[in-house]
Amino acid sequence: MRKEVDIFDKPENVQKVVYLFFVCLVILVIADFIIHKHPHFLLEGIPVFYPLYGFVSCVSLVFIAKALRKIVERGENYYDQ
Incomplete structure (x- = not known):
C-alpha cells in the first residue's frame, strides 16, 4: 500500500508556512501602530x-x-470495567 504524500511532509513547505506566519505577524504589528483606534477604555489606547x-x-x-x-480525568481502564 502506498503512503499518500501530504503537502506538509516536505520540510521546505513547513518552512514556507512558518515564514508566511511571521510575515503576517510583522504586518499586523506594524498596522497596530498605524491604524487609528477609537478606544473606549484607557487600556485600549x-x-x-x-x-x-x-x-x-x-x-x-x-x-x-x-x-x-x-x-x-478518568482512569485508563475506566470504560473497560
Missing part, C-alpha cells in the same frame, strides 16, 4: 494591548485546562 490580551487569555486557558484535567 496602549499600542500592543490586543495582542497582549490575546496572549494572556490563551495562556490562562491552557493553565485552567490543566487544572480542570485533574478534576475530570
